[in-house]
Amino acid sequence: MSTLSELLAEHTRLSGDSADHLQRVVSEWQLLADLSFADFLLWVPVQDDDGGPALLCVAQARPTTANTAHTEDAVGTVAAEEEHPQLVRSMVTGRICREVDPLWHAGTPLRREAVPVRCGGEVVAVLGRDTNIAQLRVPSALETAYLGCAGDLCQMIADGSFPPAESTSDIHTSPRAGDGFIRLEPGGSVLYASPNAISAYHRMGLPTDLVGTDLAHVTRKLVTDPFDASEVVQRIRSALDGQPSLRFEADARGATVLVRALPLTPKGVPDGALVLVRDVTEVKRRDRALLSKDATIREIHHRVKNNLQTVAALLRLQARRTTNEEARSALAESVRRVSSIALVHDTLSMSVDEKVDLDDVVDRLVPMMTDVATLNSQVTVRREGRLGVMAAELATPLVMVLTELVQNALEHGFAPGGTGSVVIRAQRSARALDVVVHDDGRGLPADFTLDRVDRLGLQIVRTLVDAELRGTLEMRAAEGGGTDAVLGLPLGRRSR
Structure with a gap:
């Protein structure tokens, strides 16, 4: 079954912020379903087969406090306006829309409601709130309190104030x-x-x-x-x-x-x-065992980081004792590569879910890369845009790729002692992560082709992009001079 991330990447062009907000909504909506005694369906705008506007169901939640309104799996279905007018009205008006009269669906009487999902001031999706009313009863004090809180939370979703943008890792x-x-x-x-x-x-x-x-x-x-x-x-x-x-x-x-x-x-x-x-x-005893396992994994990452830093220190010491300039340069590059991997493990040693904040890692790598490129000390490196959070198995090769591309720009894009800038420009959406490493240096040689390049750094980059990231890489002349290294990384369904 496709995940929410894969469905958003395949069928929509939502921004990265909007996709993250929908993920937060889905992480919270079991609470909404239980408080509402209702099923929740998440609908996103797409185009139908004729190119017209339509709504696609990309996620579904059932209540644990009441009978479900949908025994069938609704994920992947498309809502027609004549069958779901409340969804379309809510998407267009940005208001909560309720149907006056109940209707029958698969032999079950339903009361349907649509809640707009607002992010950044815009409606990016609609929540369908469907209640099975086959067994109506006089509400108890608990049910009244539940429904009151559910109404407030749904209104906050329509306002764009819930769920908050803060971490929801727990x-x-x-x-x-x-x-x-x-x-x-x-x-x-x-x-x-x-x-x-x-x-x-x-x-x-x-x-x-x-x-x-x-x-x-x-x-x-x-x-x-x-x-x-x-x-x-x-x-x-x-x-x-x-x-x-x-x-x-x-x-x-x-x-x-x-x-x-x-x-x-x-x-x-x-x-x-x-x-x-x-x-x-009572469950605290079992939790302690799980916490011990997580702590062990983080300790392993911490020790790997320490070992890699020790290796980098030994290589740096060897480089200082080497008189051959070519050997010293090779050792310096090895220090940089080992240090970039160590930073990823340092991040994982503080993570509880094997996720890496790429922005934090890259920002810590930028001064290191600038220091290594001693010949280009007047060249500045900075990041623009958001790389976001990524799983550990993808973060390590991606950090390596970005490190090599920046280092390649520093070493080959500028004359010794020259001035300029290297900019890492990132744009993330539900579908993909696009990164451009731009420099305003002297540009590519006239006969340059990525397929026949003999530089070790770019060979490493090509291997990682093809084998680990399943992405694309292109190097081309930039508008106004310089070079653009364009990296495209799909974030949807990935082949094993």
Whole structure:
């Protein structure tokens, strides 16, 4: 089955920021589905077979709190305007659109709603919110509280304020609505607490009910560690002030709970906060084993980084003792290549998901590459655009390729002692990452062809681009003088 990234890359031309925002929406929408008692379908604008506008379903979520509205897999289907008018209206108007009358779908009565997904001030997709109403019942206090929070979160999606742009690396380990649900009013008092949330607080040592209490104050008194208690209070109050926060863990009298506070600000108006609580006392033992494994992997990356830095230091020492200029240059290039790989492992040693922030790595490599190119000390190197985050197996060869292309521009694009600049220009979308390494130097030789180049650096680049990155590389004369090395890297479905 195609992933969301692959479907966006194959069928849309969304920007990288828009694709990242849709990924964040999908990472959060199980909470939305559970709070709404409804299925959620993500629709993106595409062109139909006749070249006209259409909407394609690229992801689907079903609630764990109610019967599904769609037993079939809807991913890959195209929405016709006559069958889904609310989706088209929401996409065009940028407002939440609800159908007045329910309809039947595959023998199931549905109530349908469309929520526009806004990113950067523009509607980039639509969420279909379909509720199975075959078994309508009088809403309980829990259901009323759930639906109220779901309505606020959907309005925030339409506003473009949810999910926030901050990291969501811990979403899949955060508490869910069924684990424990607390609704706070803007002042911080508890309006509603689910039975599971009350049970979690009872295990923490609370002898009374939660409703009507100040949650931050109550939690501060229960948490054992005073620093953790202050952190809990700060997270809850930040959510009430409209600031997003990630989950946090607290110990209280032998019990361990995960807590996550989400601000509710529909249409920019503070409406309290949603707090999710999960008692993880029993599963903590198993978590420790997993954390130990992750820590071991990070320690391995750390030691590999240290070993590579030691190798680079030995090569650098050997270069200083070498009188042959050609050998010294070769050793300097080896130092640069080993150091670039070491930086990737340094990043992985601090990562929990084997992901690499390429912008951070490249920014740390730029001074190193400039220092090695001693003959071109007047040439500046800088980055423009965003490379983004990439999996470790692709980050290492890509960093190597960029290092070699920049070094090639520094060594061969300028005369000794010359001045100029080398710019790494990146543009990332859902479909691809495009990078241009541009220099304003003397340009390519008249007889230059990439297929017959004998430079070791460019041979390394060609091998990595073809074998590891499955991308394309072109070197051409730049407009206004200089050289452009153009690298194209597909980000959709990759052949093994």
